Structure formats: structure tokens, C-alpha cells
Amino acid sequence: MSPTSRAPGEPRTSQAPRARRRRGAALAVAATALAGLIGLTTAAPGQARPVTGDTAGTGPSARAAVTAAVPAAPSGSAAAPAADCGTGSYQAEAVRNGNTWSAPGYSGTDMLSAMRAAVNSLTPGRTAKQRVVVRGSGSMSAGARLSLPSYTVLDVCGTIDVTGSGSGDQAPVYARGARDIEIQHLNVTGAPLYGIFMRNVDNLTLGQIDMRLTGGLGIRIDNHGDRSARSRNIRIDSVFVSGASNHAVETYGVDGLTVGTVTTRNVGYSGLLLNDTVNATVQKVDAENTGTGTGYAAFRMANRNGRIGDSYPVNIRVGQVVARGGGRGVFCVSESGGAVIDRVDISGTGNDAVLIENCYNVNLAAQSGTVSGPGGIRIAARTEFANTRDVTLQNLTVTNSALRESPCGANITYRNLTLVNSSRSTCS
Numbered sequence: 001m002s003p004t005s006r007a008p009g010e011p012r013t014s015q016a017p018r019a020r021r022r023r024g025a026a027l028a029v030a031a032t033a034l035a036g037l038i039g040l041t042t043a044a045p046g047q048a049r050p051v052t053g054d055t056a057g058t059g060p061s062a063r064a065a066v067t068a069a070v071p072a073a074p075s076g077s078a079a080a081p082a083a084d085c086g087t088g089s090y091q092a093e094a095v096r097n098g099n100t101w102s103a104p105g106y107s108g109t110d111m112l113s114a115m116r117a118a119v120n121s122l123t124p125g126r127t128a129k130q131r132v133v134v135r136g137s138g139s140m141s142a143g144a145r146l147s148l149p150s151y152t153v154l155d156v157c158g159t160i161d162v163t164g165s166g167s168g169d170q171a172p173v174y175a176r177g178a179r180d181i182e183i184q185h186l187n188v189t190g191a192p193l194y195g196i197f198m199r200n201v202d203n204l205t206l207g208q209i210d211m212r213l214t215g216g217l218g219i220r221i222d223n224h225g226d227r228s229a230r231s232r233n234i235r236i237d238s239v240f241v242s243g244a245s246n247h248a249v250e251t252y253g254v255d256g257l258t259v260g261t262v263t264t265r266n267v268g269y270s271g272l273l274l275n276d277t278v279n280a281t282v283q284k285v286d287a288e289n290t291g292t293g294t295g296y297a298a299f300r301m302a303n304r305n306g307r308i309g310d311s312y313p314v315n316i317r318v319g320q321v322v323a324r325g326g327g328r329g330v331f332c333v334s335e336s337g338g339a340v341i342d343r344v345d346i347s348g349t350g351n352d353a354v355l356i357e358n359c360y361n362v363n364l365a366a367q368s369g370t371v372s373g374p375g376g377i378r379i380a381a382r383t384e385f386a387n388t389r390d391v392t393l394q395n396l397t398v399t400n401s402a403l404r405e406s407p408c409g410a411n412i413t414y415r416n417l418t419l420v421n422s423s424r425s426t427c428s
Contacts, residue, residue: 011336038259056074063272070250084208085157085185086133090231092118096136111138112159115146119154128149134158142166142216145174148181160215162190171197175227179203189333191252195241202232209239217246223253230278242266244311248290251277252303259283269296271323273314275303280320291327294349298323299341301333301359306338312361312390314338319346327351329375332359335385342367344396349375352400358385363392373401375421379409388412398422 016058026056093116094103095395101107108114115134122130129151135157140146143166144180148154160172171194175181179202188195195211196219198204204221211218218241223231233256241248242265249262250273257280264271264287271287273296274280287298294361299321306316316339323329329346330353332339337360344365346353356362371377377398381388393403399420405412408427 005206023426041218068156077194086135086155090131090133090155091123092121092130093133093135094118096138101109101136101138103160111136112140112146114146119152120144122152129153129182133153136410137295139190140172142190143170145170145197146172148173148175148178148266151180152178152180153182153184154186156186159187159189162188162192166193169194169197169199171195173197175201175204177201178371181205183207183209186210187212189213191245194220195244196220197230199223200229200231200232201234204234205229206236206239208237211239211241211244213241213243213245214245215245215294217250218248219251220247222250222251227253229318232256234258236260236262239263240265241271244268247271247273247296249273251275251280253277255279257281261286263338264288264290267291269294270300271298273300273302274305275301276307277305279315279316280306280318284320284322285318285416286322286326287326289326290323292325292350294327295331297327297328297331297355298326298346300333301336301339302313302331302334304334304344305332305336307335308338311384314340314361314363316340317342318349319343322346323353324348325350328355329353329371330364330371331357333357335359335396337361337390339363341367344369344371346375347372352376352378354378355380356388358382359388359391361390363394365393365395366393369396370399371396371401376402377403379405379426381407381409393417 011269061371091105094101099109101111103114103117106117118132128287131153134156139161141164142162145323160420162172172188172192172408173196176199182205184207186209191214194217198221221234223229231254237260239249240263245268246273247262247269248267251257252275254277256270257277259282267290271290272285285299290298299389306312316343320343321330321341322329323346327349328351335358340363353371354377357380379388387410391409392413394415397418401422403424405426
């Protein structure tokens with residue numbers, strides 16, 4: 001508000017000295033900040049503490065600074081308004097104030113130690129979820145991890161910057177052999193080995209995840225600690241990954257997967273890769289420059305993905321795949337299938353726009369689709385697996401591309417295809 005403007009209903013004060021008015025405004029701001037500090041330090045344990053000032057690095061300006069440190073995500077990405085993070089009740093928190101982190105039983109400069117102290121302060125052996133809120137940004141080594149036990153909810157209102165190097169299955173957020181875990185918000189930068197690594201977990205929810213990386217793999221969820229039991233009931237709401245040198249999101253050995261949106265930009269390998277995963281529903285994969293110069297794809301299924309017993313009933317359902325540039329758009333390989341992809345929008349891939357190789361019971365563009373070259377559409381097979389069969393390609397407009405089937409598959413159906421400046425070499 002300018003010195004001469006006034007709020008509705010406020011009397012005119014044009015005769016008052018401007019310096020006096022500025023002093024009054026400064027006193028009001030100071031009083032507001034003091035009230036916020038008092039509220040922050042007097043909230044009852046487990047109570048959601050009001051944030052009205054910029055103390056402890058958690059007020060509006062600090063949150064804005066955290067948000068500004070991470071570039072705004074494009075439309076459809078996982079970035080969520082910072083104000084959504086940290087609201088509601090919790091049982092422990094880790095808070096940064098200046099260069100000092102505070103958590104139950106910990107005060108120091110290390111973000112990871114503060115987060116560990118907050119998690120470790122929760123009720124041991126609990127059978128109901130308890131929540132930790134992290135307020136502030138910091139760094140941690142690529143050779144370290146925050147391990148979450150069962151029945152833990154983590155909400156990180158800030159950014160974890162991963163530095164240095166490491167080996168093995170290290171990740172800023174990690175769990176193994178655990179159940180009922182939620183990651184509500186998480187921003188990661190740097191080059192972690194994995195941004196999130198979950199092994200042999202059940203009832204996992206990933207909410208708003210944003211990873212602006214310079215290397216590494218975004219999210220991996222698998223069962224490779226004990227392959228006799230799948231990881232079950234996995235939900236991923238919204239993920240944005242850029243700059244990963246590996247996959248953005250990968251599953252292996254999962255039963256029961258629900259994905260909202262996976263958005264990837266300039267990722268080295270696949271956008272969303274499903275390995276040996278069954279009973280999956282994906283709303284949307286949105287990829288740009290993903291897998292450039294490789295055989296990976298915006299959306300890839302491999303290693304008997306969708307196979308239940310010895311058959312391939314429809315159990316993989318994808319709403320939409322959008323691919324711009326990169327390697328491939330859609331790739332199904334190595335005895336995978338049982339999939340319906342409703343809509344595709346693929347353009348400018350350097351490798352195949354679509355490759356279906358040794359896959360069974362796949363329906364591409366069940367509702368609609370467009371494919372624009374130079375990448376073509378291929379139905380293919382390798383000799384080490386059974387031949388491709390029961391594939392339907394339909395409702396597609398193919399422009400400046402090619403449609404090719406070699407070798408001939410079994411029960412391959414082409415329906416409602418419009419080819420614009422595109423060739424076709426198929427067996428039916």
C-alpha cells in the first residue's frame with residue numbers, strides 16, 4: 001500500500017507525518033513476528049504449530065525462499081504449494097533456525113541427524129501411524145539415508161540437497177521390510193543414488209514428490225530383499241523428476257500399484273518403468289526428452305510385467321502416455337502384457353515411438369492416439385521368448401512415421417488407423 005492509500009473504512013491521515021506512520025507499521029510487523037515466535041515456542045507437543053513470522057526458517061518468507069530455490073514445475077508436475085506442507089497434527093518435528101536444527105533430543109547443524117532424532121522419538125513398536133514434520137532445507141550425503149520404520153508419516157517442508165557420492169541402496173528416504181509408510185511432501189536436488197528407495201514394503205503412499213536432480217535414479221520400489229513376497233498396495237499421487245541419469249520411477253515385484261501422474265524432463269532412462277508388476281493403474285505419464293539416445297521409453301513394461309500365473313489377463317491400465325522427443329514413447333518387452341493404454345500422444349522420438357516385442361494381450365490407444373515421426377510403430381519378437389500375440393492397435397493417427405510388423409505376430413489386430421505420409425508393412 002502506498003503512503004497515501006488507505007484501507008476501506010480507514011479515516012484519512014494525510015496530515016500525520018509519514019515518518020510516524022512508518023514507525024507504526026514497523027512496530028506492527030515486529031509485534032506480529034513476536035507473536036509468531038511465541039506461538040512457535042508454546043505450542044503443545046503434537047499440536048500443529050502456527051507459522052506467522054519468519055522465525056526458525058519456517059515463516060512465509062522462509063517458505064517462499066525454499067520454494068524459490070526449487071524452480072517452478074511445469075503444468076502437471078508434482079510441486080505443491082508450500083503452505084500445504086506441514087499443516088495438521090504431528091507427533092514430532094525437526095526445525096531449522098538459522099544454521100541450527102532442533103529435534104527431540106538433538107540440536108546441531110546436521111539435517112539428517114535432526115530428521116533421525118525426530119523419527120526415533122516416535123512410539124517404539126507402534127501399530128498406528130505417527131507423523132514427523134521437517135521444516136527447513138539442508139543437505140545430506142549420497143552415502144547416507146533416513147530409514148523409516150513401519151507406521152511412519154514423513155512430511156518434508158523444504159529441500160534435501162544430496163551431495164558427494166555413495167554406493168549401494170542409499171537414499172535420502174529409505175525403508176525395507178516395513179509397512180504403512182507415507183511420504184506426504186518431498187523435494188530432492190543433487191545426485192542421489194536413489195531419491196526414494198523402498199524395498200519389500202506394504203501400504204506405501206507417496207504424495208507430492210519433486211526431484212530436480214543432476215544424476216541418479218528418482219524412485220525405486222521393489223521386493224528384492226525377499227522375492228517370494230511382492231511389495232503390495234503402493235500409491236503414488238504426483239511425481240516430477242528432471243535430470244536423473246537413470247529411471248525417474250521404477251517398480252519391480254509389486255502387486256497393487258496406483259499412480260496419478262509421473263512427469264519427467266530430461267531423464268536418462270525411462271519415465272515410468274514397471275518390471276514384474278501386476279494389478280497396476282496409471283493415470284498419466286508425461287515425458288519430454290526422456291531416454292534420449294537409448295532404447296528406454298516414457299512408459300516401459302518389462303520382465304514379465306502384467307503376467308499373472310502363466311497368463312496375461314488385463315491388469316495393467318494406463319490412462320495416457322505423452323512423449324515428446326527422447327528415446328521411445330511406449331515399450332513393452334520380455335514377456336510382458338495384460339495391458340490397456342487408453343490414449344497416446346507421441347511425437348519426435350529418436351527411437352521407436354512404439355515397440356511391442358514379445359508381449360501378449362496389449363491394447364494400444366483403446367480410446368484415441370496420435371503418433372508423429374520420425375519414430376515408427378513396430379510389432380516385433382526375439383527368438384528367446386514366445387512370439388508376440390493378441391495385440392490390438394487402434395484409433396491412431398500416424399503422421400510422418402511407419403507401421404511395421406516383423407516377424408508376423410499371432411492375432412494382431414489393426415483397427416481405425418489413419419496414416420498420413422506414413423508407410424505400412426504388416427501381416428494383416
